[in-house]
Amino acid sequence: MISKIQFENELELIIKNAIREDVGDGDHSSLACIPISATGKAKLLVKENGIIAGVSFAKMIFEYVDKDLIVETLLEDGNPVKQGDIVFQVSGSSQSILKAERLVLNSMQRMSAIATKTNSYVELLKGTTAKILDTRKTTPGFRACEKWAVKIGGGENHRFALYDMVMLKDNHIDFAGGITLAIAKTKRYLQENNLDLKIIVEARNLDEIKEILESDGIHRILIDNFNYEDTRTAVALIGNKSQTESSGNINEETIKNYAECGVNYISSGALTHSIYNMDLSLKAF
Known part of the structure; x- marks a missing residue:
């Protein structure tokens, strides 16, 4: 098996490459209509039952995009979830939240599906x-x-x-x-x-x-x-x-x-x- 350091390096590479792929030279949708000083809040909303996964990875993504973003965790990786649950809330720069949004969702949606499937086999x-x-x-x-x-x-x-x-x-x-x-x-x-x-x-x-x-x-x-x-x-x-x-x-x-x-x-x-x-x-x- 690979070491903890190797695994962490793999995660960092995933985030770096995904942000490069998705953001490129800038999130022009946000840059065009949201002031750089604007702040806001967003919540991760569950829309079907299963096992949540990727919470810790989402925190890594937010940290990479903007170290000043604050994440309040309400549910942890591995917790059973149902429709309507809120997993976490993130607050800070509105532009930063939007820049991280798609990578967080893509990652957590797939990781949660895998965790749910695995748990059913277990x-x-x-x-x-x-x-x-x-x-x-x-x-x-x-x-x-x-x-x-x-x-x-x-x-x-x-x-x-x-x-x-x-x-x-x-x-x-x-x-x-x-x-x-x-x-x-x-x-x-x-x-x-x-x-x-x-x-x-x-x-x-x-x-x-x-x-x-x-x-x-x-x-x-x-x-x-x-x-x-x-x-x-x-x-x-x-x-x-x-x-x-x-x-x-x-x-x-x-x-x-x-x-x-x-x-x-x-x-x-x-x-x-x-x-x-x-x-x-x-x-x-």
């Missing part, structure tokens, strides 16, 4: 020992926030990117000449480059599970697109030799069944790639 997994994981199926340039939202919703983060964990999937295995060769080459590469990275290996069938188990030092085996019966068999074969993770077209109807097969983790790209933004608005008052 609820479905109650009574099992399995934990829900996100994937790299994220919006380009916004990954740190989306993975943060998964955590806020009660899920756990998979690897952040290609650099913080080795994950040998079907194409890696086929290009490398097979599972055993791919694992051996990976271990040699890590040793030669003095890298301490965990290794996950994907299996497409029970024979590949058995072949993976012939190599030591595999952190987790990805049981990909297995049916329930074969998943239970794979978990029994693996035992305590490696962690286990189910993936592949797992949804609300099937997630509990896979969890009951005994896997440690279930990963779902749907947490981040198939969600509809929560309806929020920032209203002056």
Whole structure:
């Protein structure tokens, strides 16, 4: 996993790039009709039920745009919200509030939707020992926030990117000449480059599970697109030799069944790639 400093740097880059993209050489709508000395207040209004996420990130955005903006928080990240709730109030320069408005809304709407989706999966997994994981199926340039939202919703983060964990999937295995060769080459590469990275290996069938188990030092085996019966068999074969993770077209109807097969983790790209933004608005008052 990436460090706290790396994560914070990612968040800063997201804000800088988003403001560059949205504001450019100036918010001419506000500059044209609102005096630079004008002050005002706005509230973040919830327009549908769910789990709120992005409050702390919104504060970072306001701080970046104008250090003199004051945010009064009424609800925190991870709180359940309903239509009509007010999450926070922001006061200060009217121009600054408007400059930050769209980035705050875009971020919080998407993060809240992800947190809400994740929380629904967490609820479905109650009574099992399995934990829900996100994937790299994220919006380009916004990954740190989306993975943060998964955590806020009660899920756990998979690897952040290609650099913080080795994950040998079907194409890696086929290009490398097979599972055993791919694992051996990976271990040699890590040793030669003095890298301490965990290794996950994907299996497409029970024979590949058995072949993976012939190599030591595999952190987790990805049981990909297995049916329930074969998943239970794979978990029994693996035992305590490696962690286990189910993936592949797992949804609300099937997630509990896979969890009951005994896997440690279930990963779902749907947490981040198939969600509809929560309806929020920032209203002056």
